[in-house]
Amino acid sequence: MTAPRPLVTRFAPSPTGYLHLGHAHSALAGWRRAREGQGRFLLRLEDIDSTRCRPDFSEAIQEDLAWLGLDWDGPVRVQSRHMADYAATLATLGGRGLLFPCFCTRRDIAREIAGSASAPHGPDGPLYPGLCRRLSEDERQGRLVRGDAHALRLDMPRALALAGPGLSFAELGRGRLACDPARFGDVVLARKEVPASYHLCVTHDDARDGVTLVTRGEDLLPATDLHRLLQALMGWPEPAYAHHPLLTDAAGRRLAKRDRAETLRELRARGVSPAEARALAGWPD
Numbered sequence: 001m002t003a004p005r006p007l008v009t010r011f012a013p014s015p016t017g018y019l020h021l022g023h024a025h026s027a028l029a030g031w032r033r034a035r036e037g038q039g040r041f042l043l044r045l046e047d048i049d050s051t052r053c054r055p056d057f058s059e060a061i062q063e064d065l066a067w068l069g070l071d072w073d074g075p076v077r078v079q080s081r082h083m084a085d086y087a088a089t090l091a092t093l094g095g096r097g098l099l100f101p102c103f104c105t106r107r108d109i110a111r112e113i114a115g116s117a118s119a120p121h122g123p124d125g126p127l128y129p130g131l132c133r134r135l136s137e138d139e140r141q142g143r144l145v146r147g148d149a150h151a152l153r154l155d156m157p158r159a160l161a162l163a164g165p166g167l168s169f170a171e172l173g174r175g176r177l178a179c180d181p182a183r184f185g186d187v188v189l190a191r192k193e194v195p196a197s198y199h200l201c202v203t204h205d206d207a208r209d210g211v212t213l214v215t216r217g218e219d220l221l222p223a224t225d226l227h228r229l230l231q232a233l234m235g236w237p238e239p240a241y242a243h244h245p246l247l248t249d250a251a252g253r254r255l256a257k258r259d260r261a262e263t264l265r266e267l268r269a270r271g272v273s274p275a276e277a278r279a280l281a282g283w284p285d
Contacts, residue, residue: 007039007040009030009042012044013061016057025282027068028282030213040073042209048086053080086190089200098155100152102151103132104132132153153188156185199227216244267280
């Protein structure tokens with residue numbers, strides 16, 4: 001019998017702003033499971049998007065977590081320092097014929113969708129209509145040689161055929177849930193301004209770091225279908241998942257940076273203690 005893998009959880013925020021109580025709830029969920037299960041808790045900064053992420057937010061995240069009373073094991077994984085890892089994964093997928101260059105602009109895609117009688121929709125809106133997947137190899141190579149701007153998309157039909165049927169994942173408290181990655185269509189895995197997508201980086205790093213339990217908000221539950229597909233394609237181990245409800249404000253709206261949810265720094269400035277902040281985040285001592 002194979003011995004169970006040691007428990008490893010992680011908190012992986014994007015440094016695009018200061019942490020609020022919703023972030024604290026998610027961080028505490030992983031940290032408490034790791035500490036109570038004598039496991040490891042990792043911190044990862046998902047800063048691939050250089051247009052939105054800032055070093056001062058990265059520093060603030062670590063300061064706020066320490067103030068909250070959280071510690072982590074090993075060095076912080078900063079994704080922007082490991083672009084070669086993600087490029088290698090893209091090269092592997094591309095070498096197996098699972099990626100294709102997409103030269104479409106957003107306007108091209110919107111025009112094609114508008115002209116369609118029934119454009120299919122996925123979790124993030126209308127699906128990419130497959131324009132560049134239908135290009136001939138000669139046309140693709142000609143445009144690449146010309147240096148035309150492009151993104152790299154996952155060829156979803158090929159990926160599903162290679163992964164095979166019956167993809168699923170273990171969700172704590174709910175058992176195994178069936179996956180339907182096709183609802184994402186030919187998802188973008190890299191583009192000029194963000195050379196590796198969230199989906200690719202998060203699955204790569206979870207595998208690299210030996211994460212055995214992914215604790216995160218229920219808003220990311222649909223994305224797990226796509227993450228399981230990437231894990232199957234790359235032969236990466238499958239973690240278990242625990243998606244928690246999102247914290248909301250008095251009006252029932254989820255706490256979000258864009259809505260200027262009160263930050264941990266602001267709580268600290270008005271005299272809230274770490275213990276009080278943990279309680280406000282749904283994890284009383």
